[in-house]
Amino acid sequence: MPASLSDQLPPARTPMRALRDRQVRQAMTRGFMGHCPNCGKGKILRNYLKVVDHCSVCGEDFSHQRADDAPPYFTILIVGHVIVPLMFFVEIEYSPSLLLSMLGWPALTALCCVALLPRVKGAVVGMQWAMRMHGFGGPTID
Numbered sequence: 679m680p681a682s683l684s685d686q687l688p689p690a691r692t693p694m695r696a697l698r699d700r701q702v703r704q705a706m707t708r709g710f711m712g713h714c715p716n717c718g719k720g721k722i723l724r725n726y727l728k729v730v731d732h733c734s735v736c737g738e739d740f741s742h743q744r745a746d747d748a749p750p751y752f753t754i755l756i757v758g759h760v761i762v763p764l765m766f767f768v769e770i771e772y773s774p775s776l777l778l779s780m781l782g783w784p785a786l787t788a789l790c791c792v793a794l795l796p797r798v799k800g801a802v803v804g805m806q807w808a809m810r811m812h813g814f815g816g817p818t819i820d
């Protein structure tokens with residue numbers, strides 16, 4: 679009996695296999711909470727946004743991560759979609775003073791971005807790890 683097509687493909691290059699043995703949702707949740715996407719115990723970030731080189735518990739190598747501009751992009755996207763409708767609602771319903779609006783909304787936006795950015799970065803690195811992107815899948819066969 680001939681082997682199925684998925685059995686003939688190399689494991690690191692097959693997206694469906696990569697998704698099967700590394701759960702994307704679990705890895706992103708662990709990263710969002712600031713933990714290692716592999717073991718869920720070690721920390722993924724040190725200082726504020728610096729990704730650790732290796733997990734202190736399981737030794738998973740995170741030097742392959744390439745989060746780049748994705749975390750700020752997603753942070754702005756999420757915060758903007760929450761703050762702008764909230765701002766319209768409050769302005770229409772309560773009509774706060776101009777001074778309060780000019781000081782309050784930028785401050786709230788900045789606080790939300792500062793709080794969310796490291797969590798989004800952890801989730802992005804977790805997604806990259808789970809999907810075996812940028813060298814997270816181990817050595818490739820060419």
Ligand SMILES: [Zn+2]
Nearest residue numbers: 714717733736
């Ligand atoms: Zn770990």
